[in-house]
Amino acid sequence: MTTDHATDPRTACTVERDGRITFALRLPPADPGGRLLLRLRPKKGGTEHLRHLLALDTAVDGHRTAVLPAGTVLAEGRWDVHLVDGPDGGHRRVRPGPRDLRALVDGHTRDRAAPVAVRIPYVTKDGFLAVRAWLRDAHAETRRVRAAEGALTAAARLHGTEFGPGAAVRLRLRGTRTERLVTPRVADDRRDFTFAVALADLVADADPGAGQRFWDVSVRPAEAAPWVRLARLLDDVADRKHIHVQPAALVGDTAVRPYYTVDNDLSVTVTPAG
Amino acid sequence: MKISFLLHNAYGIGGTITTTFNLAQALAERHTVEIVSVLRHRERPNFTLDPRVSLRPLVDLRQEKEHPAHLRPARVFPAAEYRYHQYSELTDERIGACLADLDADVVIGTRPGLNVHLALQAPQRVARVGQEHLTLDNHPPRLRTALRRAYRRLDVLTTVTEADAAAYRRKMRLPGVRVEALPNSVPDPVLPPADGDAKLVIAAGRLVPVKRYDLLIEAFARVAAEHPDWQLRVYGKGEEHDRLRALIERLGLSDNVFLMGPAAPMEAEWVKGSIGAAASNFEPFGMTLVEAMRCGLPVVSTDCPHGPGEIIKDGVDGRLVPVGDAAAFGEALLELVRDDERRRRMGRAALENARRFAPGPVVRQAERLLEEACEARRTGRPVTRDRDPVGRVLTGRGHAARDAVYATGSSALRTIRKARR
Numbered sequence: 001m002t003t004d005h006a007t008d009p010r011t012a013c014t015v016e017r018d019g020r021i022t023f024a025l026r027l028p029p030a031d032p033g034g035r036l037l038l039r040l041r042p043k044k045g046g047t048e049h050l051r052h053l054l055a056l057d058t059a060v061d062g063h064r065t066a067v068l069p070a071g072t073v074l075a076e077g078r079w080d081v082h083l084v085d086g087p088d089g090g091h092r093r094v095r096p097g098p099r100d101l102r103a104l105v106d107g108h109t110r111d112r113a114a115p116v117a118v119r120i121p122y123v124t125k126d127g128f129l130a131v132r133a134w135l136r137d138a139h140a141e142t143r144r145v146r147a148a149e150g151a152l153t154a155a156a157r158l159h160g161t162e163f164g165p166g167a168a169v170r171l172r173l174r175g176t177r178t179e180r181l182v183t184p185r186v187a188d189d190r191r192d193f194t195f196a197v198a199l200a201d202l203v204a205d206a207d208p209g210a211g212q213r214f215w216d217v218s219v220r221p222a223e224a225a226p227w228v229r230l231a232r233l234l235d236d237v238a239d240r241k242h243i244h245v246q247p248a249a250l251v252g253d254t255a256v257r258p259y260y261t262v263d264n265d266l267s268v269t270v271t272p273a274g
Numbered sequence: 275m276k277i278s279f280l281l282h283n284a285y286g287i288g289g290t291i292t293t294t295f296n297l298a299q300a301l302a303e304r305h306t307v308e309i310v311s312v313l314r315h316r317e318r319p320n321f322t323l324d325p326r327v328s329l330r331p332l333v334d335l336r337q338e339k340e341h342p343a344h345l346r347p348a349r350v351f352p353a354a355e356y357r358y359h360q361y362s363e364l365t366d367e368r369i370g371a372c373l374a375d376l377d378a379d380v381v382i383g384t385r386p387g388l389n390v391h392l393a394l395q396a397p398q399r400v401a402r403v404g405q406e407h408l409t410l411d412n413h414p415p416r417l418r419t420a421l422r423r424a425y426r427r428l429d430v431l432t433t434v435t436e437a438d439a440a441a442y443r444r445k446m447r448l449p450g451v452r453v454e455a456l457p458n459s460v461p462d463p464v465l466p467p468a469d470g471d472a473k474l475v476i477a478a479g480r481l482v483p484v485k486r487y488d489l490l491i492e493a494f495a496r497v498a499a500e501h502p503d504w505q506l507r508v509y510g511k512g513e514e515h516d517r518l519r520a521l522i523e524r525l526g527l528s529d530n531v532f533l534m535g536p537a538a539p540m541e542a543e544w545v546k547g548s549i550g551a552a553a554s555n556f557e558p559f560g561m562t563l564v565e566a567m568r569c570g571l572p573v574v575s576t577d578c579p580h581g582p583g584e585i586i587k588d589g590v591d592g593r594l595v596p597v598g599d600a601a602a603f604g605e606a607l608l609e610l611v612r613d614d615e616r617r618r619r620m621g622r623a624a625l626e627n628a629r630r631f632a633p634g635p636v637v638r639q640a641e642r643l644l645e646e647a648c649e650a651r652r653t654g655r656p657v658t659r660d661r662d663p664v665g666r667v668l669t670g671r672g673h674a675a676r677d678a679v680y681a682t683g684s685s686a687l688r689t690i691r692k693a694r695r
Contacts, residue, residue: 007325012464098539100465102546105472127318144529236546243532247523 009083011036011129012063012097013121015104018070021119021131024063025056025083025094034085036066036094038131041078050075053084074119074133081129096121096129104236108141111191112234114160122238132238134264136160140193140219140230142266145258147249152197152258152268156230158221162190166223169195171202171268174214184219193219202270203251215268230266240264275644276306278378280369280388282357284311284329287320287510287538288480289561290407293458294384295321300459300637302326310372312365312388320538332368343367350394352424354416355387356408370395379648386413386421393427401647403430405456409558409580410441415677422446422674429647429657432456434559437580445673450656454643457584459636460564460628467570467625468545470618473504475607476547476571478540478562479554481512481533486576488514489600490553491521491531496604498530501611506531506551509543544569548617549610555597557581567591567628572620574606585631591624 011025023036040050052074054066068074082091099121107118116139120132138161145154163186171180180201184193202215218227237243240260248257253273261267281294298307307327314331323329338344343364347353350370351361369388373381373395380401383389389404396402404425410418410433425431430452433439439455442448475494479485487508494506508518508531515533522531537543540562544550550566550573557563560581563573567585575582577594586592593606610617650657 098465098542100542100545102468102472105474105546243534244528245519246528 008095009085009092010095010097011081012099013129014100015119015121016070017103017107017110019117019119020070021068021121023054023066023068023081024097025066026062027056027064027085034064034083037082037084037091038068038074038079039082040075041080041130043077052079068119068131073117074131074135076133076135078124079131079133080124081131093128095127096123099123099129101236104234107234107236108143108157110234112139112159114138116160116233118233120236120238134231134233136229137226138221138228139233140228141234142230142232145246145266147199147246147256147258147268149249150199150251152199152202152256153194154217154230154258154266155192155194156219158191158193158219158228159234161221161225161228163193164190164222164225166220167193168220169197170218170220170227171197171215172218174216174267180215199249199251199256202256202268203254211272213270215270217266217268231264232260232266233264237264275380275648276378277301277308277644278376278381279307279309280372280381280383280392281309281311282360282385282388283313283315284309284323284331285314285316285319287536289458289559290384291319292321292561293407295319295323295327296459296461296633297637297640298327299324299461300633301640304641308378312369313360320536330372332372333365338364350391351387352390352417352420354414354420355385355390357385357387361387373397373400376400380644382644386417389428389431390420390424393424399651401430401644401651402428403432403644403647404428406431406433406438406442407458407558409433409435409438410445411438411579412556412558418446418677419674422448422677425451429650430454430643432643434458435580435584437584438558447674452643452646452657454639456640456643457631457636458559458561458564459633460561460568460631461633463541463545463569465541465545465569468548468621470548470570470614470621472546472548473501473611474547475504475506475549475551475611476509476544476566477506477551477553478509478537478543478565479552481508481510481514481518483514484555485514486553486555486598487518488521489598489603490551491518491525491527492600493553493603493607494531495525495527496601497607497611498527500608502530504530504611507534507543507547508532509534509537509540511536540565541569544571547571548621549574549607550592551607552576552582553603554578554582560585563592564628564631567624568631570621570625572610572617572624574603574610576603585628587623587627591620591627 011023014022034056036054038052056064056066081094084091116136118134124130139159140156142156169182169184182195184195186193217230220227246258248255255271258268301307309329311331315335344362346363348361348366350366369391381392382403383392384405392402428451433455436455442453544566550571552575563585566573573592576597578597588594595602595606646657
């Protein structure tokens, strides 16, 4: 699809601390109709299109605004922003104007209740506006992660739940049932925790020539509680994989590096030499 | 007026591109404006251009990279220019043809090699304005010699600082050419200014050695040691990226210092921070300093030639620290990190003081210069009145002779080196 960059609709947006997003579009005054459509990009192979329609208010100083309230639940994923203004409901994707995300920058300093919902407006690779959403029953926000001196160590904080008896941290080898379990050290507030895993345990029992392997990191707050993925979600950075890069540590010839996935979840790569 | 800008590549990211777009857009309110981009390598510019300004590329690298004429060296574009290797017989031809057919009252060059093109090839009726976004003192002697000959044929030459304008007047003999400082302008921000609360230092620019992001990161290590909840974000891309990443890892700053990649425009990023930073060894102007200040950030900068000292008032709206001194830079950052009230006060002063770089005043000055240049073309009288012709001629000749000696010397050295191979 080719579109004229200069005439595509364009919207500014502002995000409040609680996740409420206000969109502000400059549209011809002769065009009183129109709504904003947020549409969830279907997962690979999927066809389901979740949608939210937002009414556009009448113009104030030449702008028309639409509000996505904090209470509206966005399923986890990437939501493309469209303007519906065709006579028969036709819609066009919207270009990004200024994105005022400053209220999100220190988001990790505020405790969240369940479910933990995060939305960050961002610019897609092809230059359109979209909203990255996370929705989790509970969340573990990493603060500091290190692979050094023979151990993977991390500090994180629970949101939307708290620790009870029987807590565990799990690293699971992606695509397998192989697991490593360790007990977290939990702070008095039952939310902050740290843990350490020997790097040797992450390198051991690899088939020779198996190539790169990935461990995904989760925490179980209590004996019967569901596993909670460790991730870094609570600020303004929608895609941190290439921004928040951790150093690798060597175990023999094998490099072990904690990293953030395309979904900002915490994982660890194990890369044999050669 | 009909105004044409001649720009190296409108599709990239950089201070010259930003400031040319800003000026072109502001002039388009009352004039017919186009930007001629010598090169093009992608579909659309990184910065959105006001549709009132037309954009015309001359050589499209996506199709013409292997064009036979593009593989032969340029003859008009001076060999001593920094970007000579990106120019060719093809660019010579296209720029020459573009200038010959130019339907404009005034043409504005935006870098030395393009100023040479318009000095030599613009039609007689078209006024010629050269813009220098770099500085005379940093040009190699061979380039200075080439410019000294060509720039006499300009009507107006603008620099971005008073210091550089003074250097041109003192060291070049340019009779009949008006030399004047025209600062870069930064549009009025659309977002509310930063409130000074965020624990975030921001820097932006190409990741190249002269910007000294290595020094900035070392300086920030002192901040992170005392205040681990503070972050440094560096926006931009470039050849230093991997080295900087390695430095961040070596200093254990992976959770405090982030290489964010390029962002255009930067405004929404500046307002997230509470301190701007620039550690360059050399900064012809310092566009990012003004951008940060216009968003309400006090800026800590090295006091390098030429721009920062003309932009920042030390201790009032920012800090100026000696070049290359990581300890002093870190201490200046810490002063602002430790003292919330001082940081906020300096941020408000920055917002106020940077208004002089708003498009209004800068565009009025540019308009006056362009009108004078056109008038000079029409009447055949030069734009400038030289107050001390004799003295200026003599010093100008002295500098010319010195550059010529350096230029001959360096080409003789090259000949010797070649003979040795």
